[in-house]
Each structure stands twice: as structure tokens, then as C-alpha cells.
Amino acid sequence: MKIHVDMDLCQGHGACVAEAPSVFALDRDGRLVVLNESPDEPLRDAVKAAVKYCPTRALRLEPN
């Protein structure tokens, strides 16, 4: 799976960071950084939760 972020929509709430901290982070200015754009299968549930709980629906999950 591959993570797609629509940066027109992201506001840096950090809900994804709470759901999947090994995949997402906020930099010092509060901007989203994707640490791992193609996370492995064991992370699937956490990443799906991040997509679901994104307050601005900026995240999308695409198959590889």
C-alpha cells in the first residue's frame, strides 16, 4: 500500500501521528512529514485508522 497526502487539505492536526507514529510525524513548524510512504502489512490497521480519523480527509491509501 502507498500513502497519498493532499497537501492542499492537510492542516497539521496530527491525528495520523497519534494513530501511526512510525509512519507520520510533524516537523518543528507543524507540517506533516510522511516517514514511510509504503508501510508494510503489519501497519495496515494503524494507517487505515489514520486515514479514517484525518479531520480534513487529506490522506488516501492506494494499492501498490
Place this chain on the structure above:
Amino acid sequence: MSAALETPGAAPSAAQPRGVAPPLLSRSWPVFGHLQELRRRPIELFWRVRNECGEIGELNFAGNRVVLLTGSEAQEAFFRGSDEQLDQAAAYPFMTPVFGRGVVFDATPEQRKQGLRNQSLRDSFMRGHAEVIARETERMMAPLGDAGELDLLDFFSELTMYTSSACLIGKQFREELTSEWFRVFYELEKGTDALAYVNPYLPLPVFRQRDRARRRMVELLTEVFARRAASGAAAGEKRELFDVLLSIRNPDGTPRFPIDQITGMFISMMFAGHHTTSGTAAWTLIELLRNPGFGARVGGELDALYSDGREVSHQALREIPELENAIKETLRLHPPLILLMRRVEFDFHYKGWTVPAGKLVGVSPALSNRMPECFPDPDRYDPDRYAEGREEDAQLFAWIPFGAGRHRCVGAAFAMMQLKAIFSTLLQRYAFELAQQPESYRNDHSRMVVQLAKPCRVRYRRR
């Protein structure tokens, strides 16, 4: 209605050949244009644009030209516009006398591009906020007794004044507030008459009341700071944001931030989350009472969830699907902001049309949320629209109670959590019923900040 409600960001687009001017809507009167219609029947006015002009049409507010974009596609072009091209700051003249000059929009474009400036809205703070909101709701219920009648506007205005100040400004600060604060704040909100498009300082009663309310707020804050300085609270461990701001000095010893400016900061921090959440809470309760089938489903859901004695602060951060869908449907039918605007900084092109620099462009959530092609049977209250399989709120540029794109309301997640915490607390303790005819509850659209019109009473009794 403030730009403080939406968030900043962006990137310019390439030059394009000039298209045709959008058509001007009919019945534009000399001098005032459509201003009086805006003040009396704003939502009907926006529908007139869509029905007569199509997806783009021009309104005239006393010489201020506002091009209204309607429909998912045109609205997406608006919401994806860059900050450099579409500027929020200049679009809301009726807010300047409320906030004061130089308060809200003094961020540089570079600062605006950064993430959430108000860190207190970050996800990691929500747990603490949920506890505060549940506690504040308990405090508001304490004097209610076993049964009685209450005014929804007064009740929720006061409650959200306490929750917003405690969460966004500070818990110590909240303890300084009395019910006079919410009455003064209400006067400020009422001062947002669209006549500000003519001149926000016209010598009219509504603007004089607004300015009197703002002066009173400065006095109240001055008293708070004097009290806190005298008690030592402003310097000790209980020091909060505003104590710090007040203590900063220029090299010559004078205060860096005058009390008037700090008052403006206070108002701007409170404004975005106050009338919006207050109105949504009131309308949620009204709709659940007008639609008892959904009311019973929400009541049953909450009773089941909390039957094990779990904390509201814990659950409000998690899913409460029936209640969430009821709130979303309330927001669709009664969006707190009915017109979002930007000023065009360089020519804005959409299909074959061009809006030249200097004009405003606008989108109406009140219209968009009821477009029948996106929301079947649009006037019907139906929270099942958001159930799995339908998910009508997934239309990001049509379901827009919070706006859309990078300026989407940054407080949306906070607001949803707050409403879940309020109703989890309130509906466990009290049962409500309408005290008026179901159709008599309505919004007052005479001001740009939409408020519930009085009377708006409900009866309650302890469960």
C-alpha cells in the same frame, strides 16, 4: 463569520487569457445593490444567483462586488485557490471593529503557511479539553434543579463561553468570567450587521452597541488583570498566556501589548468557536426533539455506552455514531456561517469567466449543503445520510459546514468532540421537550454572525 474560523496556506497559478465577466444578478438597487436583500433573506438571495445565473453570478453589496460560486465544481475552484490569489483578510469588513485593528491578520504569508498556529487545537490536547468540557457542562446543569424551562441561546452561549475560554485561553482565566461576559460578547456578535459593507463605523445603534460592548470588554479584562496582579496569581505558577502577554515590556518600560490589543486577541480567539458551537448545540437539540425517532436512537446509544460508568472525557474522543451523524446533519441544515468570502488579488479564472482583482468571490455553505443533486431530499433531517454506504459528507466540496481545503475550519475536530462531550453529559441527566411550536425555532439572519432568534425555549426534567 470570521476568517479566524478558517485556516491559511498556498501557491499561485499561471496567467490565462481573460474570459467574460460573470452576470450581475437582477434587482440590484441604486447605491445599496443587493445589500438589503442580504440583510433580510440572505439564503434566498444566494439561491436566486444559482437559479437565475447558474454556477457563477455577481452580487452588489453597496458597491462591494461579490461573485458567488455555486455547485461542487465551482466551489472546489474557490477552495483550492491559493492565498496569494484569494485573500481572506480583506473580505470581512464587519469584523474589523470587533477584533480591533492589527489583531487577526497580522501573520506574514510565510507564517500562514505553517501548520496549526493554535497548538491547543492539536490532537494531543483533546483529552484534556474533553475533561474540561464535561466539567463545564456539569457546572451549567448544577443550578437547573429537577425541572423547568430554559432559553437555548442563553444556555449554550454561556456554556461555550466557559468551554472556549478554558480550553483555548486558560483554566485560571476561565474562573474570572461571569455571566456578564457572555452578555457583552453577545452584543459584539450582534454588531456584525452587513451595513458594515457601506461603512463599519456608521452612527447606527447596532454599531454603537458593538463599540460599547467592546469598551466594556476592555474594562472587564483590565479588572481581571488588576485582580490577578494583586493576588500574585499573574506571576506565580498559575500564570497563563494573558498574564505573560501583559508582562512583556518594551525597552522603555511601557507594555509591549496594550490592553486594547490583548482584548482584541482574546475576542479573536473566542470568536471562531463561540457562536458557531453554541448555535450548533442548540440546533442539534431542537432537531433531535423535532425528529423523535432519531432522538430516541441517540438517547439509547448514549445510555448503552455509559451504562458501565465510563468517563465522558474518554468516550467523547471515540466514536458515538448516532450522535455524530445527528450533529453532522444539524450542521448541514443549519451551518453557522452562511457565506465564506475571499478578495481576488489577481484575476481569477473559472471555465470561460474571469473575476478581476479587487472583487470578492464567495461560496455559501447554506446553499451548498442543500443542493439536491448532492443531497437527495435536501430539506429532510436524515442523519442516516452519513451511514456506511451513503456517506454524503464525503463530497468534500459540497458538504461544507466547516468550509473545505486548506482553510477548512481548524476547530472542526475540537467542535465535534465538544458537542459529543456536551450531549453525553446533558442527555444522561435531563430529558428535554420543545416548549414552542416545532417550526417556530429559527435563525436570525439580520447579522452576518447568525444567531438563534428568540424565543427559543425548551422544557427539561431530571431523568
